[in-house]
Amino acid sequence: MRRLFWLTVGAGAGVYVSHRVKRRVVRFTQAWSPEGVAARAVSTGQGAGERLRHFASDVRTEMRAREEELREAVRMDQAPPDAGHAPARRVLRARYTIIDHDDHDHDTTDHDKDGH
Structure with a gap:
């Protein structure tokens, strides 16, 4: 009786596993078929x-x-500038500031320091 029980459990597990594997194989082949791709x-x-x-x-x-x-x-x-006062100057708000820390690539002469 005990052998018959384990035989039935093993057969049931085999059917279940083979069914799950078949479903996965079918999904895989459909996914990678030309239509699926x-x-x-x-x-x-x-x-x-x-x-x-x-x-x-x-x-x-x-x-x-x-x-x-x-x-x-x-x-x-x-x-318009105020009459009789200093000339108008440009007032533009900067949104971004670019800081260059790459000093070793540039020659630092007085000419470069003046920004010319």
């Missing part, structure tokens, strides 16, 4: 296109905002 490529392309559209939209939004900042800076620059 094409379907994945299309869905990936659509997702990339959607991300690209969002990126372009963000770029346009930030571009408009920065352009408005620059226009405001130019309007400030074009304000």
